[in-house]
Structure formats: C-alpha cells, structure tokens
Amino acid sequence: MTDVKTGINPLFLREEELRQGIELLFFAYRDFTAEPDAILAEYGFGRAHHRVIYFVGRNPGMTVSDLLGILRITKQSLSRVLGQLVDEGFITQRPGARDRRQRLLELTEKGTEMERLLTERQRARIARAYREAGAEAVEGFRKVMLGLIDEGDRPRFPVRPPGRR
Amino acid sequence: MTDVKTGINPLFLREEELRQGIELLFFAYRDFTAEPDAILAEYGFGRAHHRVIYFVGRNPGMTVSDLLGILRITKQSLSRVLGQLVDEGFITQRPGARDRRQRLLELTEKGTEMERLLTERQRARIARAYREAGAEAVEGFRKVMLGLIDEGDRPRFPVRPPGRR
DNA sequence: CCATATATGTCAACATGACTGACGTAAAAA
DNA sequence: TTTTTACGTCAGTCATGTTGACATATATGG
Numbered sequence: 001m002t003d004v005k006t007g008i009n010p011l012f013l014r015e016e017e018l019r020q021g022i023e024l025l026f027f028a029y030r031d032f033t034a035e036p037d038a039i040l041a042e043y044g045f046g047r048a049h050h051r052v053i054y055f056v057g058r059n060p061g062m063t064v065s066d067l068l069g070i071l072r073i074t075k076q077s078l079s080r081v082l083g084q085l086v087d088e089g090f091i092t093q094r095p096g097a098r099d100r101r102q103r104l105l106e107l108t109e110k111g112t113e114m115e116r117l118l119t120e121r122q123r124a125r126i127a128r129a130y131r132e133a134g135a136e137a138v139e140g141f142r143k144v145m146l147g148l149i150d151e152g153d154r155p156r157f158p159v160r161p162p163g164r165r
Numbered sequence: 166m167t168d169v170k171t172g173i174n175p176l177f178l179r180e181e182e183l184r185q186g187i188e189l190l191f192f193a194y195r196d197f198t199a200e201p202d203a204i205l206a207e208y209g210f211g212r213a214h215h216r217v218i219y220f221v222g223r224n225p226g227m228t229v230s231d232l233l234g235i236l237r238i239t240k241q242s243l244s245r246v247l248g249q250l251v252d253e254g255f256i257t258q259r260p261g262a263r264d265r266r267q268r269l270l271e272l273t274e275k276g277t278e279m280e281r282l283l284t285e286r287q288r289a290r291i292a293r294a295y296r297e298a299g300a301e302a303v304e305g306f307r308k309v310m311l312g313l314i315d316e317g318d319r320p321r322f323p324v325r326p327p328g329r330r
Numbered sequence: 331c332c333a334t335a336t337a338t339g340t341c342a343a344c345a346t347g348a349c350t351g352a353c354g355t356a357a358a359a360a
Numbered sequence: 361t362t363t364t365t366a367c368g369t370c371a372g373t374c375a376t377g378t379t380g381a382c383a384t385a386t387a388t389g390g
Contacts, residue, residue, distance in 0.1 A: 014292075015288075016322065016324075017303075018291050018292055018295075019223065019284075020320070020322045020323075021291040022219070022284065022287050023223075024307065024311065024314075024320075025194060025197055025310070026216070027314045027320060028190065028310050029190060030237060031314050031315045032190055032313060034237075041349095044374095045375095046374090046375050046376070047375085047376085048375075048376060054187070058188075063337080064337075064338065064339095065336095065338085073376085073377065073378090074377075074378065074379085075338070076339090076340085076341095076377090076378080076379085077376065077377050079338085079339065079340075080376080081375090081376080083339095096337095099336090099337080099386075099387070100386065100387090101336070101338065101384095101386045101387070102337065102338080103338070119184075119187065123180075123183045125313060126183050126186040126187065127179075128312065129309050129310075129311075129312030129313045130309065130312075132308075132312045133305065133308040133312050134305075136305055137304070137305030137306075137308040137309055138182075138309060139305060140298065140301060140302030140304060140305020140308075141186075141189075141302075141305050141306045141309035141310070142185070143302040143305075144294050144295065144298045144303060144306035145189035145190070145193050145294075145306070146189065146294075147294030147295075147297045147298050148193040148197060148290060149189075149192045149193055150196045153192060153196065154192075155185075155189075155192060157181065157185045158181045158185075159181075159184075211345085211346055211347070213346080228366080228367095229366075229367060229368095230365095230366065238347085238349090239348075239350085240366095240367070240368075241348090241350085241351095241368090241370095242347060242348055244367085244368065244369075245346090245347080246346095248368095264357075264358070264366080265356080265358090266355095266357050266358070266365070267367080268367070268368095
C-alpha cells in the first residue's frame with residue numbers, strides 16, 4: 001500500500017490529484033464568471049444573458065435549436081432570456097432562407113458592444129493565465145479540457161463560418 | 166497585420182485561441198456538473214448541496230466562515246442549504262474548542278457516503294481526461310487553471326489537515 | 331393533397347439558489 | 361464593560377432553471 005521508494009501511498013496521491021482537479025475547476029469557474037456577472041447585474045441581466053450573447057456573437061445566424069443544444073436548457077428558459085435581449089435591442093431574429101420556421105439569431109451593434117464589454121474581462125484573464133503558463137502548458141490545458149467534455153460535444157476549433165441557412 | 170511566413174493574421178489567431186479557452190471552460194464545467202446534478206435531483210438537492218458536502222468532506226472541522234469564503238455566497242443562502250443537510254443527517258455541527266461561537270462542520274457517515282456517490286463521477290471524468298492527455302498535459306492544465314484563479318484564492322495542494330480549532 | 335413531423339413560441343405553475351436588509355444571541359476581545 | 365465577531369433567522373425579491381400543455385407556421389413524406 002506504501003511505495004517502497006517514496007514512502008508515499010500512490011493511491012492517496014492519485015486521490016489527491018483528482019480532488020485537486022475538481023477544485024481547480026470549481027475555483028477557476030467561480031472567478032471566471034464573477035467579473036462579467038458584476039457587469040451584467042448593472043444592466044439587470046444575469047449569466048444566462050451573457051451565455052446567449054456570447055454564443056450568438058460567436059455563431060452569427062445560428063438557430064434557436066442550435067443555441068438550446070449548446071446551453072442545454074429548455075426552450076422556456078431560453079425564451080425568457082432571449083426575449084429580453086431581442087426586446088432591448090441586443091439581438092435580432094430573421095427567418096431562415098431555406099427553412100422559414102427558423103429564427104436566425106444575430107447580434108445588433110449594441111449587442112456586439114455588450115459582448116465585447118463582457119467577454120473582454122474573460123479574454124484578459126485567459127490571456128494572462130496563458131502567458132504566465134507558457135505555450136506548452138496551454139497545449140496541455142487544451143488537451144485535458146477537451147477530455148473533460150462529453151465526447152460528441154467537443155467543440156472543433158477554429159469555428160467555421162455558418163453555412164447557408 | 167498578416168504574418169509574412171504563415172499568411173495568417175496573428176491577432177486573429179490570438180483572439181481565436183482565447184475564445185477557445187472561454188468555450189472550453191464553459192463546456193467542461195457544463196458536462197462536469199451534469200452527472201452529479203442528475204443524482205442530486207433524485208434526493209431533492211441541488212448543486213449547492215454538493216458544494217457544501219464536497220468542501221466539508223475535504224476540510225473536516227471547517228467553520229461556517231471558511232465555507233462562506235470558499236463558496237462566495239451570503240450566509241443567508243448557505244444557511245438554507247446547510248440547514249437542510251444538518252436536518253437530514255448529512256452534516257454535524259459542534260462548537261469550536263477554543264472559540265465556542267464557531268460551528269465546526271463535519272460529514273456524518275451518511276454524508277460521507279453521499280459525497281462519494283456524487284464526487285465519484287467527477288473523479289472518474291477527470292481521471293479519464295488525465296489518462297488520455299498524459300502527465301505532461303496534466304501539468305500544463307494545472308498551471309493554466311491556477312493562473313485563472315484570483316491571486317490569493319489559489320488553493321495549495323496537497324491540502325493540509327485542519328489545525329486545532 | 332393530406333397527414334405528420336419539426337421549429338418555435340407561449341402560458342402557467344413551481345423549485346432552487348442567489349440577493350438585500352434587519353434583527354438577535356452568544357461568546358470573544360479590547 | 362463595551363464592542364466586535366460568529367452565526368442564525370425572518371422577510372422579501374430576483375434570476376434561472378424545471379414540467380406540462382397548447383398554438384402556429386412551415387416542411388416533408390406517402
């Protein structure tokens with residue numbers, strides 16, 4: 001049970017290592033969301049608004065279904081948040097060219113500005129962490145993070161432009 | 166604006182790289198919490214219960230203040246969740262030896278069992294990702310994740326046992 | 331053409347987990 | 361002895377998630 005060479009229980013090390021991973025995820029996510037959350041609160045928005053703005057900005061012309069698939073929430077939950085963003089002029093909807101049942105989503109200028117305001121902090125945080133850790137560490141980070149995501153849901157980078165809708 | 170050697174705009178690459186980081190965090194956290202959330206729902210609990218159980222299990226004898234500092238929520242928010250866990254026999258409170266105002270928190274046997282049930286999935290997920298990515302990648306992952314956490318809040322590993330309270 | 335499936339939206343009711351603000355108690359510290 | 365600290369509680373509010381039921385417009389397959 002105890003390694004003869006190191007005098008350390010390897011199972012304990014493994015357990016400790018995995019718990020460290022759990023905690024890193026918790027703390028990183030906590031701090032990663034705290035800054036945008038504070039800005040959002042000033043606008044009467046919440047984290048859900050940020051997520052919608054982010055992904056619509058990232059995938060202009062995406063459908064509501066696409067967004068539901070990414071966020072993994074119900075359409076009723078999304079509709080409240082999306083409705084607010086449309087009403088307040090952050091997002092526009094237009095019918096799909098091939099399938100007119102679809103409402104293709106896009107950021108307005110105002111939405112783009114808000115996206116920048118919110119995401120800028122997160123980009124800065126990541127840039128700092130990447131810079132401090134170095135290119136090799138970043139590669140490792142990416143590998144592990146991709147492995148944490150359910151197979152089949154792993155995003156492909158770089159994101160390709162949206163196809164004809 | 167365009168790199169002569171690669172024909173690629175380095176600013177675009179950097180932007181893409183950072184957005185990838187944002188998305189990796191979102192997707193990893195989404196999938197990381199989904200499994201325990203599903204189990205918790207069966208018990209009428211939510212993610213907040215898991216966090217309390219996790220950190221109390223990790224730091225037996227921790228105070229309510231310690232927990233508030235980690236979770237970064239208000240005592241009113243914590244009290245409901247913590248109260249439920251105490252009422253239902255997952256957590257015990259006992260007064261501190263040196264400072265009897267404190268309520269030192271510990272998992273009961275039932276709480277320990279629940280902790281294992283919930284965290285086991287997350288440990289397995291991390292173990293898989295670590296195994297697939299390799300030791301070097303794991304080191305890079307740790308470096309980057311620590312850099313994402315606010316300075317001063319970075320956990321030190323391994324966690325040392327709690328001092329005399 | 332008609333029946334069915336799909337994309338989206340809406341109404342209603344509810345749970346969870348966060349918040350603020352105010353007030354209370356017991357114990358420690360000055 | 362006064363003040364501060366650790367913790368709890370009551371009350372109200374908000375954001376974000378859930379289910380379930382129903383509606384509308386459009387696409388698609390027999």
